[in-house]
Amino acid sequence: MKGFAMLSIGKVGWIEKEKPAPGPFDAIVRPLAVAPCTSDIHTVFEGAIGERHNMILGHEAVGEVVEVGSEVKDFKPGDRVVVPAITPDWRTSEVQRGYHQHSGGMLAGWKFSNVKDGVFGEFFHVNDADMNLAHLPKEIPLEAAVMIPDMMTTGFHGAELANIKLGDTVCVIGIGPVGLMSVAGANHLGAGRIFAVGSRKHCCDIALEYGATDIINYKNGDIVEQILKATDGKGVDKVVIAGGDVHTFAQAVKMIKPGSDIGNVNYLGEGDNIDIPRSEWGVGMGHKHIHGGLCPGGRLRMERLIDLVFYKRVDPSKLVTHVFRGFDNIEKAFMLMKDKPKDLIKPVVILA
Ligand code: NAD
Numbered sequence: 001m002k003g004f005a006m007l008s009i010g011k012v013g014w015i016e017k018e019k020p021a022p023g024p025f026d027a028i029v030r031p032l033a034v035a036p037c038t039s040d041i042h043t044v045f046e047g048a049i050g051e052r053h054n055m056i057l058g059h060e061a062v063g064e065v066v067e068v069g070s071e072v073k074d075f076k077p078g079d080r081v082v083v084p085a086i087t088p089d090w091r092t093s094e095v096q097r098g099y100h101q102h103s104g105g106m107l108a109g110w111k112f113s114n115v116k117d118g119v120f121g122e123f124f125h126v127n128d129a130d131m132n133l134a135h136l137p138k139e140i141p142l143e144a145a146v147m148i149p150d151m152m153t154t155g156f157h158g159a160e161l162a163n164i165k166l167g168d169t170v171c172v173i174g175i176g177p178v179g180l181m182s183v184a185g186a187n188h189l190g191a192g193r194i195f196a197v198g199s200r201k202h203c204c205d206i207a208l209e210y211g212a213t214d215i216i217n218y219k220n221g222d223i224v225e226q227i228l229k230a231t232d233g234k235g236v237d238k239v240v241i242a243g244g245d246v247h248t249f250a251q252a253v254k255m256i257k258p259g260s261d262i263g264n265v266n267y268l269g270e271g272d273n274i275d276i277p278r279s280e281w282g283v284g285m286g287h288k289h290i291h292g293g294l295c296p297g298g299r300l301r302m303e304r305l306i307d308l309v310f311y312k313r314v315d316p317s318k319l320v321t322h323v324f325r326g327f328d329n330i331e332k333a334f335m336l337m338k339d340k341p342k343d344l345i346k347p348v349v350i351l352a
Pocket residue numbers: 037038039042150154173174175176177178179197198203218242243244245248264265266267268293294295345
């Protein structure tokens with residue numbers, strides 16, 4: 001079978017591989033729609049997870065089951081499924097501790113395009129199908145459905161990590177596709193006022209549609225000053241970080257009130273340390289909590305997000321700015337994600 005792969009750090013290309021075979025609990029899936037992730041770009045061009053050779057890329061897919069192992073009960077060939085980016089080993093101590101994302105070790109619930117071939121192949125392997133796949137209702141269009149495996153779960157997780165409560169004033173820093181889903185997540189968790197920090201008009205417009213009440217342009221000066229000015233010097237209750245760099249942490253710490261939470265889902269790619277401003281962190285006693293997390297995966301999480309889409313509570317297809325058709329266009333969509341033209345939020349490739 002054919003796949004679009006990371007050949008080594010900085011290099012991508014098409015390769016041939018053996019079609020994978022399922023173990024007793026596993027499934028083989030044919031992708032119906034896929035999307036490249038900013039994390040794929042970090043993986044290839046920044047070596048974010050170290051060297052990889054001839055590893056098929058991609059971890060955002062919906063597909064059709066083509067084969068199942070002897071012990072799989074709830075899925076059969078022909079079923080249309082949502083495949084989470086995170087497919088944990090459910091029989092691990094990390095799962096019992098409540099952190100399935102780290103089943104088997106730090107970030108080890110993330111398998112596709114990390115420790116095994118991803119979803120940009122003609123077929124791909126899913127471990128523990130009954131626990132990791134979710135049925136895709138036929139009413140949900142593929143463009144919307146393929147935003148569920150990563151963009152929705154990650155963006156909403158940012159809002160969950162920030163512990164958003166009814167009426168909170170929230171700031172979402174970075175409104176690419178993940179941050180836009182954090183805005184929607186903050187809105188659904190009951191935020192009162194939502195600042196969205198961005199610069200591109202299209203992203204700002206979509207942020208307002210997802211529930212942002214105020215737009216802060218980080219290109220118009222220090223965002224901490226802008227937030228403090230807009231809140232009469234009080235600051236915000238919660239911050240979600242979905243863009244920016246290591247310095248964004250310091251800004252988040254400065255703009256939140258004592259007794260508050262920061263939820264980070266952003267990839268931090270530089271330096272050995274992250275600075276926390278000592279004084280604004282209450283010299284260590286400010287009850288300003290910092291939470292960073294990998295997105296939740298697995299079947300139940302996907303089913304819950306599918307409900308949000310199915311019952312029209314959230315329309316993730318607003319993220320999709322570029323739609324390609326045909327397997328060969330995976331490369332075009334991937335390179336678009338690398339180049340990030342101004343009008344791009346998320347590209348999707350339809351393979352059905
Ligand atoms: P993106 O690059 O499309 O969006 C980030 C946005 O932040 C961009 O629009 C950028 O212009 C903006 N930005 C840059 N500097 C900023 C600043 N100083 N202040 C405010 N905004 C700024 O990326 P994305 O696809 O939305 O993903 C966001 C991050 O989440 C990436 O780092 C990605 O790797 C990571 N990610 C994490 C998980 C997870 O499980 N935790 C999953 C998927 C993606």
